[in-house]
Amino acid sequence: MRIGLDIELKDTPGQLVRALEPVSRLGGNIISIVHIREELTKKGRVPVHLTIDIENDGALERIIKELGERDIWVSKVGEVKKKERMKVILIGHVVDTDLRDTIDRLNEIPGILVADMALSMPNPQQETSALMDIEVSRPEKAKKAISELERIARDKGLAVIKSLGV
Amino acid sequence: MRINLIGFGVIGKGFARALVRKRTWLREKYGFQPEVVSISDVTGTVVSEGGLDLEKTLSSVERTGRVIDCPGAEEMTGLEAIREVDADLVVEVTPTNVDTGEPGLSHMLTAMEAGKHVVTSNKGPLALEFKRLTETAKKNGVHLKFEASAGGAMPLINLANEILSGDEILSIKGILNGTTNYILTRMTKEGTGFESTLREAQELGIAETDPTYDISGSDTAAKLVILTNAIMGKNTTYRDVKIEGINRITPEAIALAKEDGYVIKLVGTVENGELEVAPKLVPMNHPLNVDGTLNVATFQTDLAGEITIVGTGAGAMETNSAILSDILSIFRNSRG
Numbered sequence A: 001m002r003i004g005l006d007i008e009l010k011d012t013p014g015q016l017v018r019a020l021e022p023v024s025r026l027g028g029n030i031i032s033i034v035h036i037r038e039e040l041t042k043k044g045r046v047p048v049h050l051t052i053d054i055e056n057d058g059a060l061e062r063i064i065k066e067l068g069e070r071d072i073w074v075s076k077v078g079e080v081k082k083k084e085r086m087k088v089i090l091i092g093h094v095v096d097t098d099l100r101d102t103i104d105r106l107n108e109i110p111g112i113l114v115a116d117m118a119l120s121m122p123n124p125q126q127e128t129s130a131l132m133d134i135e136v137s138r139p140e141k142a143k144k145a146i147s148e149l150e151r152i153a154r155d156k157g158l159a160v161i162k163s164l165g166v
Numbered sequence B: 001m002r003i004n005l006i007g008f009g010v011i012g013k014g015f016a017r018a019l020v021r022k023r024t025w026l027r028e029k030y031g032f033q034p035e036v037v038s039i040s041d042v043t044g045t046v047v048s049e050g051g052l053d054l055e056k057t058l059s060s061v062e063r064t065g066r067v068i069d070c071p072g073a074e075e076m077t078g079l080e081a082i083r084e085v086d087a088d089l090v091v092e093v094t095p096t097n098v099d100t101g102e103p104g105l106s107h108m109l110t111a112m113e114a115g116k117h118v119v120t121s122n123k124g125p126l127a128l129e130f131k132r133l134t135e136t137a138k139k140n141g142v143h144l145k146f147e148a149s150a151g152g153a154m155p156l157i158n159l160a161n162e163i164l165s166g167d168e169i170l171s172i173k174g175i176l177n178g179t180t181n182y183i184l185t186r187m188t189k190e191g192t193g194f195e196s197t198l199r200e201a202q203e204l205g206i207a208e209t210d211p212t213y214d215i216s217g218s219d220t221a222a223k224l225v226i227l228t229n230a231i232m233g234k235n236t237t238y239r240d241v242k243i244e245g246i247n248r249i250t251p252e253a254i255a256l257a258k259e260d261g262y263v264i265k266l267v268g269t270v271e272n273g274e275l276e277v278a279p280k281l282v283p284m285n286h287p288l289n290v291d292g293t294l295n296v297a298t299f300q301t302d303l304a305g306e307i308t309i310v311g312t313g314a315g316a317m318e319t320n321s322a323i324l325s326d327i328l329s330i331f332r333n334s335r336g
Helices: A015-025 A057-069 A099-107 A139-156 B010-030 B054-064 B078-084 B104-113 B123-139 B156-163 B178-190 B194-203 B218-232 B251-259 B316-334
Strands: A002-009 A029-035 A046-053 A073-079 A084-092 A112-120 A128-136 A159-163 B002-006 B035-040 B045-047 B089-092 B117-120 B169-175 B262-271 B274-283 B294-301 B305-312
Touching: A002 A015, A015 A029, A015 A046, A015 A057, A057 A073, A084 A139, A084 B251, A084 B274, A099 A112, A099 A139, A112 A139, A112 B251, A128 A139, A128 B251, A139 A159, B002 B010, B002 B078, B010 B035, B010 B054, B010 B316, B035 B078, B045 B078, B078 B104, B089 B104, B089 B316, B104 B117, B104 B123, B117 B123, B117 B316, B123 B218, B156 B218, B156 B294, B156 B305, B169 B218, B178 B194, B178 B251, B178 B262, B178 B294, B218 B262, B218 B274, B251 B262
Parallel strands: A159 B274, B002 B035, B002 B089, B089 B117
Antiparallel strands: A002 A046, A002 A073, A029 A046, A084 A128, A084 A159, A112 A128, B035 B045, B169 B262, B169 B294, B262 B274, B294 B305
C-alpha cells in the first residue's frame, strides 16, 4: 500500500537522513520527498511530506515508532489511493452532441473523473474522434464508467472503443 | 477409412489436394490410407465405392467449377450422398450460414445419425446448435471434430482440451478474423480511411466481394461461440454475443490511439460468462498486437497463466492442417 506521511524535523543538519534511514531499513520504498526548508511550523520545525510504498500495517507502525524515538514528529499518516487510468475513444459527432453534457454525465458518478481529452476533427462534416482519459478511484469503477459511456453513446449515436480488459 | 466429402469449394479442393500431396507420407507415418468415396457440391455428386481418383476429379472440376460435370457424376445431393454412400467419416466443408446453419447442420446431423464421424470447418451450425450437435454425436457413439472452424491453422481447441487438460481456462481473448486485422493494420501503417482500405483488401482477394460477414464482427462472434462452448464447456449461441464491427473506425481514431501507445484491433473476448466482439485499444507491446492477416488468441488459465498462440486463421492449406489433424485423431482413437 501507498502511504503519505507528514513529519516534522528539528531544524538542524542531518535530520532528513535520520528520518529516512528507518523507512528504508524497515522495507519502505520511498516514492517522493517534499522538503520545504523555508516554511517552518509554529514550533520552529521543518515540515516534510513523504510518500512511501510499504508491505503492511505492521511495518508502518514500526517506522512510526522508530521515528518517534528519534524525535521526529509524525503529524499525519494516511493511505494514498492509487488512481486507475482508463483510455476510451469516441467516434461520431462528439462535439455537436453536447460534449459538455457527455463529460458532466461521467463526472457525476462518484469516483469517476474525465481527466484529459484529445480531439481530432478532419473537417466539420466528418465524424470527430476523441481520446478520453478517465480516472477511476477503484477498478470496479471502470465498468461503471463504461456502461454509462455506452448509454451516452447509444443516445448520441457515437461509437465507443474500449481498452482491452474492461 | 472411407470419407464422404461434402462441399468442394476452396476448402474442399484444398482437402483433396492435401490428401494427394500427403498420401505416401500418411501411409508411411501412420499407416493411414484414407479413400474419398464421394464428393458433393451444390450441383451434384461423384461416387466411387473403391475411392475416387482425386487428381482427376480436381482437374475436371477446375475446368467447369462444377462437380456435376465430372465423368460419371450424378444429380445426387450432399444429403443423399451421406445417406446412401457407405463411409466411416464425413468431411463437411460447405459454405457457412450463421442465420440458419444450413445446409451444414442437416449434413452433420444426418451423418452422425447414420453412425458416421464428422470433421468440419463450418462455423454456422456449431455457433447456432452446438449442444444439439454434440449430444447427437454422443448418442450415436461417433466423433464430431471442428478444430478448423475457429482459428484456422491455430490448434486452439486441441491445445486447450488435450495439452492443457489439467488447467481451467478462465478467459479467452483473440483476434480471430484475418480480413479485419489486415484492414486495421493497413489503416494504422498507412493512415488511410476505412472504405479505401477495404477496397484495397478486396482487390487483393483478402476481403470478400460482400465483406459484411467479416467487418460486422459476425465471423469473429461465431468463432468465439465455438471456442467458448468447446473449451469452457458452455452452451452459448451466436445470439449471446454482443457484437460491434470495425466500419466506424476512423484514421483519426487510429492516430490518437497510436500517439498514446495503443493500436485498435477487433477482439473477441469471453470473460466472466460474457461474450463480446468489439474494436479495442490494445497496448502496442501486448501479445495480441499481431499484424496483417495473422490471428492470435490468449488463454488465461488457472495454473499455466497466460498462453498465447499466433497463426494463420484462414486459407485452404492452413484450414486443412486442422481438418487432417482431426481426422488422424479419430483414426488413432478408432484403432484403440
